[in-house]
Amino acid sequence: MEFTREIYWNVGHGFATLAPMYGLLLLAVAIFVLGLVKRLKVYRLGQPLDRTDQRRERIKHMLETVLLQTKVFRVPGAGTAHAFFFWSFFVLFIGTTLIVLQADFSDLLFGIKFLKGTFYKLFSLTLDLAGLTAILMLAGLLVRRYLVRPQGLVTKGDDALMHGLLLAILITGFLIEGARMAVTELYVPQLAAWSPVGWGVATLLAGVGEPGLRTLHIGLWWFHLLLALAFIAVLPYSKFRHILTTSANAFFADRGPIGKLGTVNLEDENTEKFGANELADLRWKDIFDADACTLCKRCQDRCPAYATGKPLSPMQVVNQIGEIAFTKPDANLIETIGREAIWACTTCRACQDICPASIEHVGKIVEMRRNLVLMEGEFPGEEVMAAMEQTEVNGNPLGMGYASRGDWAEPLGVKPLSEDPEVDVLYFVGCYASFDKRNIAVATSFIKLCQAAGIKVGILGKEEKCCGEPMRKMGNEYLYQTLAMETVEIIKGYGVKKIVTTCPHCFNTLTKDYRDFDFDIEVVPHALFLEELVAGGKLPVKAEDFACTYHDSCYLGRHNGLYDAPRKLIRSMGGRIAEMAKNRDQAFCCSAGGGRILAEEKLGERINVKRVQMAVETGAGQLLANCPFCLTMFEDGVKGANVEEQLRPRDIAEVLAERITSENA
Amino acid sequence: MNILICIKQVPDMESKFKINGEGTWYDRADLAWRMNEYDEYAVEQAVRLKEQVKDADLTVLCIGPDQVTESIKKALAMGCDRGVHITDPDSSQREPITIATMIAGFAKDKNFDIIFTGMQSQDRGSAQVGVMVAELLGIPAVTTIVDFAYDNGSIQVKRELEGGSKALVTATAPVVLTCQLGLNTPRYPTLPNIMKAKKKELLALSPDTGGIDARQETTACYFPEKKGGGLVLEGEIPELADKLIQLLKEKTSVLA
Numbered sequence: 001m002e003f004t005r006e007i008y009w010n011v012g013h014g015f016a017t018l019a020p021m022y023g024l025l026l027l028a029v030a031i032f033v034l035g036l037v038k039r040l041k042v043y044r045l046g047q048p049l050d051r052t053d054q055r056r057e058r059i060k061h062m063l064e065t066v067l068l069q070t071k072v073f074r075v076p077g078a079g080t081a082h083a084f085f086f087w088s089f090f091v092l093f094i095g096t097t098l099i100v101l102q103a104d105f106s107d108l109l110f111g112i113k114f115l116k117g118t119f120y121k122l123f124s125l126t127l128d129l130a131g132l133t134a135i136l137m138l139a140g141l142l143v144r145r146y147l148v149r150p151q152g153l154v155t156k157g158d159d160a161l162m163h164g165l166l167l168a169i170l171i172t173g174f175l176i177e178g179a180r181m182a183v184t185e186l187y188v189p190q191l192a193a194w195s196p197v198g199w200g201v202a203t204l205l206a207g208v209g210e211p212g213l214r215t216l217h218i219g220l221w222w223f224h225l226l227l228a229l230a231f232i233a234v235l236p237y238s239k240f241r242h243i244l245t246t247s248a249n250a251f252f253a254d255r256g257p258i259g260k261l262g263t264v265n266l267e268d269e270n271t272e273k274f275g276a277n278e279l280a281d282l283r284w285k286d287i288f289d290a291d292a293c294t295l296c297k298r299c300q301d302r303c304p305a306y307a308t309g310k311p312l313s314p315m316q317v318v319n320q321i322g323e324i325a326f327t328k329p330d331a332n333l334i335e336t337i338g339r340e341a342i343w344a345c346t347t348c349r350a351c352q353d354i355c356p357a358s359i360e361h362v363g364k365i366v367e368m369r370r371n372l373v374l375m376e377g378e379f380p381g382e383e384v385m386a387a388m389e390q391t392e393v394n395g396n397p398l399g400m401g402y403a404s405r406g407d408w409a410e411p412l413g414v415k416p417l418s419e420d421p422e423v424d425v426l427y428f429v430g431c432y433a434s435f436d437k438r439n440i441a442v443a444t445s446f447i448k449l450c451q452a453a454g455i456k457v458g459i460l461g462k463e464e465k466c467c468g469e470p471m472r473k474m475g476n477e478y479l480y481q482t483l484a485m486e487t488v489e490i491i492k493g494y495g496v497k498k499i500v501t502t503c504p505h506c507f508n509t510l511t512k513d514y515r516d517f518d519f520d521i522e523v524v525p526h527a528l529f530l531e532e533l534v535a536g537g538k539l540p541v542k543a544e545d546f547a548c549t550y551h552d553s554c555y556l557g558r559h560n561g562l563y564d565a566p567r568k569l570i571r572s573m574g575g576r577i578a579e580m581a582k583n584r585d586q587a588f589c590c591s592a593g594g595g596r597i598l599a600e601e602k603l604g605e606r607i608n609v610k611r612v613q614m615a616v617e618t619g620a621g622q623l624l625a626n627c628p629f630c631l632t633m634f635e636d637g638v639k640g641a642n643v644e645e646q647l648r649p650r651d652i653a654e655v656l657a658e659r660i661t662s663e664n665a
Numbered sequence: 666m667n668i669l670i671c672i673k674q675v676p677d678m679e680s681k682f683k684i685n686g687e688g689t690w691y692d693r694a695d696l697a698w699r700m701n702e703y704d705e706y707a708v709e710q711a712v713r714l715k716e717q718v719k720d721a722d723l724t725v726l727c728i729g730p731d732q733v734t735e736s737i738k739k740a741l742a743m744g745c746d747r748g749v750h751i752t753d754p755d756s757s758q759r760e761p762i763t764i765a766t767m768i769a770g771f772a773k774d775k776n777f778d779i780i781f782t783g784m785q786s787q788d789r790g791s792a793q794v795g796v797m798v799a800e801l802l803g804i805p806a807v808t809t810i811v812d813f814a815y816d817n818g819s820i821q822v823k824r825e826l827e828g829g830s831k832a833l834v835t836a837t838a839p840v841v842l843t844c845q846l847g848l849n850t851p852r853y854p855t856l857p858n859i860m861k862a863k864k865k866e867l868l869a870l871s872p873d874t875g876g877i878d879a880r881q882e883t884t885a886c887y888f889p890e891k892k893g894g895g896l897v898l899e900g901e902i903p904e905l906a907d908k909l910i911q912l913l914k915e916k917t918s919v920l921a
Contacts, residue, residue, distance in 0.1 A: 266856070274856055377853035385853050393677050393699045401680040403695035462695070478856050 003191060004116035005124075007103040009180055010217050018104070021225060028229035035236030036244075039291060042325050046284035051252040058251045065250040071356035075298055078144060079356075081137045088134035089166075092173075095127040124194040128177075132197050135170050138163065154295045154315075158239040165231055172224040178202045179217035183210050242294045246357045249292035252285055253358035259349060259559040260512040261366055264477045275370025275475065277334045279324050286364050290322025292357040299351030299361060304589040305344040309604030312344040314351035314361040321364065334368055340603060342368045343380035347473050347594035348554040353585055369475025379474070380599045387598040388476055391483070395465030396431040397598050405429075406461030408440045412447045416461030417494045423458035425450070426496040428510065428523075430503035431466050432628035438635055439502075439628040445657035446502050446526055452660045453538045457500075463490050469505040472513065474595030484509075488517045502526045502653065504555035504627045505593070525556055527626045527652055531569040540661045543574035548655075549618040550577050551611070551634070552587035553627035566626055566652060573659045578618035588614060590637075592629035608637035616643050623649045666721040666838075667775065670711045670745060671768055671782040671798070672704035674729055674736040678787060682888075690757060690886050691788070700736040703783025706844035709851040710813050711781045712744035717815060722746050724775075728767055730754040734867065741862035742854035748865065753872040757789075760882075765797030766875040772802060778838035779820070784809045784845045792843075799841035806841040807834050811848050 011017055052058070065071050067090075069083035098115065106112040115123060142163050145155055178201025185192040185199070186206060192199040205213060235241055264274060276282050299314040300306050306313050317337055324331045334342065342365055351361045372378040379385045387397035394402040406416050409429075417426065427450075433443035450457045465483050472480035487510075491499070499521055501507040511523040533539040550570060556562045563584045570577055582588040591607030601607065612634055615623040625631045634649035676682070676696040685692040700708075708725065715721040725740040726749040727733045737748040751767050753759070772780065780799070785792035792808075799806030811831070812823035824832045825845050854862070896912075898905050913920050 269860065272857060373853075374856040377855050379853070382850065388853065389699075393697045394679065395697075399679055401677065401695075402697050403681040478859065 001188070001191070002116060003118070003120045003194070004113070005120070005180070005184070007099055007107075007115070009184065010214050011221050013103065013108075024226070024229050025232075028233040031233040032235055039236055039241075039326075042329075043284045043287050043291075045279055045325060045329055046282050046287045047280070049283040049285050051285060054255055057255065058253070061253060062247060062250040065356075065358070066247045071354075071358075074354065074356070078141065078296070081140045081144075085134055085137035085141070088130040088137065091126060091130035092134065095123065095130070098123065121194045125196070128195045128197045131170055131173055135167070135174075138167055138170070142167075150297075152297050152300055152313075154297070156239075156295075161234070161238055162240060165227060165234075169224065169227045169231065172220050172227065174198060174201050175205075176217060176220045176224055178205050179208075179213045179220065182206050182208070183213050183217075239294065241291060242357070245288065245292040246294060249288065249358040252288065254360055254363075257512040257515075258561075259347075259362070259508060259555070260515070261363065261472065263481070263513070263516040264370065266478060266481055273371075274374040274477070275372070276364075276367040277332055277371040277375070279321070279329050279331075279333065281371070282321065282333075282364065282367065285360070286321060286367075287325045289357070289359040289364075290318050290325060293318050293322070293359055294357060295319070296356065298354045298356065299359075302350035302354055302586065304346055304348055304350070304591065304607045304610075305604075307588075308607050308610055310340070310344040311338060311603065312341040314345075317341065317364060318359055318361060334371065337368065339372070339378075339380075342372070343599070344603065345594050346554070346589045346591060346596050346607070348589035349558040350554075350586070350589065353558045366473060366475060369473075370477055371475070373475035374478060381602070383600055384474065384595070384598045388471060388474075388479060391466050391471060391479060395483070396435060397466060397470060398431060398435050400435040402465070403462045405434045405464055406459055408434060408443060409447065409459055409461070412444060412451075414447055414457055414459055416463065417458045417496075418461065418463060420458060421494050422456075423496075424456045425458075425498045425500050425529075426491065426494070427457045427459050428467070428491075428499050428501050428503075428506050429459055429464060430501065430506045430628060432632060433502050434464070436628070436632065439631060439651075442502055442628065442631065442651040442653055445651070445653040446500075446530075448657050449530060449533070449539060449653060449660065453533050455533075460490060467506045467509045469509040469513075470595035470598055472509070472595075473593065474598065484514055484517050488514055488519045491521065492519070496521055499523045500526055500529045502628065502651070504553045504559070505629060508555045508559050525560070525562065525626070527556060527566040527569060528562060530653060530656060531565040531572075534569060534572050534656075539656075541573050541656065542659050542661045543572065544659055545574045545576065546622065546655075547620040548575050548577060548622040548624050549580050549615050549620045550575075550583075550624045551580070551590070551615070551626075551630055552584055553625065553630050554587070554589050554593050556626050557587055558585055566624075569652060569656070570624060573656055575624070575655070576620075578620040580614045580618055582614060590625075590627075590630040590633040592633045597629050597632070606637070606640055608633035609640040612637035612641045612643060612647060612649075616641070616647050621646065621648060622655070623647055624652050624655060625649060626652055666714075666718055666779075667777050668711050668714065668721055668723050669772055669775070669777040669780045670704070670707050670723060670725045670740065671780065671795070672708065672725060672727045672736060672740055673701040673783070673786045674698050674727060674733040675701045675786055675788045684886055684888070688885055688887070689883050698732060698735065700739055701783050701786050701788075703785060703787070703844055703846070705783075705851040706846070706848040707781035707783055707842075708740045708743050708745060709849045710842075710844060711779075712852070713849065714779070714813075714815055715744065724749060724777075726751065726768060726771060728753050728759075728764060728872070729756045737867060738862050739854065741865045741867075742859045743852055744858065746865065748867040750867060750869045751872050752869050756872075759874075760879060761791045761793035762797055762880065763874050763877055765794050765801055766877055767872055768794070768798045769801035770873045770875060771870065772798070776839075778840075780804075780839070780841040782841070782843055784843040795841050795843040802839070802841075804839045804841060805836055806843065807836055808843045809845040810834075810842050811845050813842070813848065 069086055072079045073083045102113055102115050174197055177198035181192055181198045181202035182205045186202050297315055303314050320337050324336060345365045347362050390399040391397045429443055432439040447457060465487060468480035468483035504525055507523055507525040534541055552563060567577060588611050590611055623634055631649055631651055638644045638647050677699050680696045683692040711723050715723055723745040724747050725737055725745040727737050728751040734750055737750055741748055782795040796806045807822055809825050810822040811825045814821045820836045822834050824834055826832055898908050
């Protein structure tokens with residue numbers, strides 16, 4: 001027997017079928033295009049931005065993200081269901097395309113049929129299973145959204161439309177198949193077996209009788225067709241649009257360096273406005289991002305500000321921009337989103353990192369901050385303004401006299417490059433390790449380690465100034481650029497070959513943001529530098545068993561993907577790491593990023609206390625950090641959480657310095 | 666309305682101060698410089714007044730070496746219209762009357778309605794210059810103002826008195842007002858204003874001391890001798906409180 005089926009069975013393949021079918025298709029496509037054009041016009045309200053360079057990489061990334069669902073798959077549960085639904089639906093789409101190809105082209109024009117034999121068997125089975133998977137996944141998602149109702153999940157009319165339409169398409173598909181099979185295949189089990197779901201439906205419908213089945217079939221066929229065309233037509237007008245926009249956004253995604261902000265041209269005297277307080281100040285990608293958002297709330301679930309009751313949800317910010325773009329393009333961005341939300345961001349990047357839609361949340365927030373700072377002279381509080389002024393005067397936000405910046409290093413015999421420029425590495429100390437007593441202890445440990453490894457370290461001493469990171473993230477691009485240009489000039493003047501930092505904020509800024517100032521000197525964060533020294537046998541460690549937990553700072557972790565090296569280093573000194581519930585790329589911020597180190601945390605719960613509590617829950621007595629901001633926040637957090645006796649925050653370098661074998665120390 | 670704001674550039678008080686070779690003043694090395702805090706209140710109040718009355722011209726004046734133009738630029742960025750720099754590398758050695766004479770010499774034919782300045786400088790702290798300028802110009806001076814209101818030609822200020830009490834003083838232009846902490850929170854200059862400030866007029870004048878001979882001299886400048894150390898109390902809070910009370914009773918008269 002021939003394994004195949006008659007396409008257009010019971011429907012007919014003549015003009016009477018094809019003309020209305022393709023006529024309706026054209027109409028659906030026309031509505032679709034119209035909707036798309038309307039949206040394109042809105043995207044164009046934004047400023048230009050080139051996101052079409054590196055096309056090969058962009059296409060590759062898009063195909064991976066979309067076809068393999070790599071980002072969606074990162075969150076089990078809903079993510080898994082979406083991925084399987086996508087794959088099933090994609091298979092059904094290919095199946096439908098094959099049918100169209102054969103019935104309306106190859107067979108119609110050339111008499112070629114390929115949906116037969118073994119290929120047909122596999123085709124039929126695959127499509128049946130895909131349809132079943134799609135229904136099951138969709139049902140699961142439906143239960144989640146409408147019965148389980150996870151906290152923070154926004155459900156709108158769009159969601160009902162999507163679930164309803166997709167389910168209707170899938171179910172009518174099986175009913176059509178069942179009705180057809182009840183007439184044609186029910187008594188041909190060797191054929192029906194290749195359409196198991198359809199066979200099941202056919203068995204249920206068998207009692208209806210052929211005339212009834214034929215009426216049911218043709219009715220449902222046209223209904224199914226209308227549903228499918230409706231799906232095309234409503235796509236740009238509903239959340240279905242994410243099929244296109246989210247996929248396209250993977251192509252338009254920021255290609256890094258991760259967390260590097262765009263440098264504002266401050267030299268151009270014609271620029272009268274800085275930052276964004278209106279839609280037209282943003283880039284087209286910022287508007288497009290809103291259309292790519294599926295409200296999956298993964299960003300919101302991970303936002304440390306949101307989690308501690310502050311009025312910031314990254315998802316909401318993105319969608320408020322979309323709402324302004326499509327409904328009231330003249331509205332004031334900052335008034336709509338709210339200052340408190342804008343200032344609450346710690347730029348921890350948890351939102352952007354997890355986003356399956358390649359949305360860039362942080363840049364938008366910084367643009368609005370730039371407007372507040374550069375155009376209005378506004379800050380989240382007077383303490384932040386004072387820190388900015390202190391940095392202008394003394395080159396550090398702590399308000400310490402600049403000339404004493406290198407004092408801590410004197411007893412260690414470390415000289416500034418102005419006195420001795422012949423060094424192996426320049427240690428860019430940073431403000432906290434220079435002036436803050438707790439962090440001077442870290443700097444001291446780091447120097448002792450370098451000395452034990454026979455590495456000659458120099459510092460800039462009183463010539464060093466803040467790298468400008470907190471100021472930049474707070475929106476003070478002018479002060480940042482002033483500091484950056486001075487720092488670049490000084491470091492370059494000494495012909496430095498390699499720089500080591502103990503502050504991930506300095507590291508990220510020097511190694512990425514400073515590129516815009518022609519700075520390309522190698523910069524290594526101390527966690528990596530020390531790990532390499534230990535691994536290379538240059539730093540003999542006397543491993544001693546100890547329990548600890550490890551906090552991935554946002555700027556070493558999510559910003560630079562350094563998760564394993566610090567852990568390897570901790571293990572090499574005998575550390576047993578009890579991981580916190582949120583670790584690695586999902587680590588919970590300490591609260592100090594985004595320039596928040598300069599600001600008082602006035603709203604909601606304290607982020608650092610929450611993080612310290614997570615550390616306490618591991619039962620390990622030590623919380624190892626790699627960042628002076630984190631360390632400062634944790635020292636404060638253990639007091640706030642009243643767990644000073646249970647948890648001791650320390651930098652990796654401090655613990656390592658205690659474990660250097662004496663002959664080298 | 667014609668307004669003059671007199672400012673001084675002073676070292677940041679967190680700087681590493683050293684006494685100079687002559688032992689008469691601080692050494693200029695390793696110091697970070699900024700606008701005298703009280704003068705910032707003066708600049709801010711003048712800018713606010715201009716924002717209120719719209720039609721006002723703000724001249725900011727500073728005496729000192731070339732580096733003080735940085736402070737003038739800050740005042741221009743905050744909203745002053747023009748800058749005057751009396752270039753005097755020796756200003757730190759001048760006594761108050763000499764400084765006041767230079768200012769009055771510049772101001773005498775300019776018909777300033779209000780002259781705002783700080784109540785004193787953070788480094789020398791003589792608190793004389795503003796008052797002497799008023800005297801030299803023959804106009805009234807109201808010192809240590811913590812509140813300012815202007816309404817149709819009449820000026821009402823609040824003065825801070827000892828012990829926390831306040832006095833309301835009314836005056837009419839021309840007048841010198843010296844500003845105290847609490848008057849306002851100086852603004853952070855916006856970037857467009859910083860850019861504009863670079864193009865504003867900045868007049869450099871040579872110092873005219875009016876032939877006044879020195880009438881006073883700072884003969885020595887030194888850090889106070891260290892007397893004993895601080896005392897850190899440790900222990901439980903109730904215990905600490907008892908210890909503190911005992912110490913206060915024994916060594917001080919606050920509980921007597």
